[in-house]
Amino acid sequence: MHTKRLKFAEEQFLAAYPGGFAHPEIVAIGKKHNVNKLSDFCQEAFAKNKFKHTEQILEDWIKVISRSSMISMFEKPKFKSFINTRNSDEKKTLVDGLKLALHGKHQQGFELQLELLKIDKLAKWSIISAVPAYYRLQEEIFVKPTTVKGIVNYFELEGITYKPTPSWEFYEKYRAYILEMKKHVSPSLSPNNPAFCGFLMMSLPT
Secondary structure, eight states, rough: OOOHHHHHHHHHHHHSSTTGGGGGGOOOOOOOHHHHHHHHHHHHOOOOGGGOHHHHHHHHHHHHHHHOTTOOOOOOHHHHHHHHOOHHHHHHHHHHHHHHHSSSHHHHHHHHHHHHHHHGTOHHHHHHHHHHHHHOOOTOOOOHHHHHHHHHHHHTTTTOOOSSSSOOOHHHHHHHHHHHHHSOOOOGGSSSSHHHHHHHHSSOOO
16 A cells, blocks of 8 residues: 555645545535435434335335435436346345345345346446445445546555456455555544545546
């Protein structure tokens, strides 16, 4: 990890926006993304005791994907169509996968979802990482391909190679890097993981 570049990015960002994510311009940008509102929604909708109701979980999952500013407009209707055209067994498996990802064996849940999402070529990083990222703002991460590739290359994150097809191995290693990088900068740059990754994205050379 290129710590000097990270510290330089911190200096530049705080010089432009004193107070980090408390700066009025950054607060205004943050409001457009509704991260905290979606996090509150996910906390309620995907609490462990809610997973007895498969159809409601799927309906709320569609809502999160459709409301997220971090997901492509092209992927939103495709995800809704994907959910609505699954049979009852597939729906149950998808919901079981999400439950495991949030409340059980995370890797098993991730991979269970992945196999089903491949059916309609919807095995996308943005789709599979969204709900966990909102559900646990401080522990999980949202994987946006173009941003991730830039962060991996610019900050020289060793031992990981980005690939379009999601994998637990990459997710786990990349998340560990993000959590470590947060420790090296001011807390004002990381009120939550989506915000911190936004800071990193804004720091990438154009």
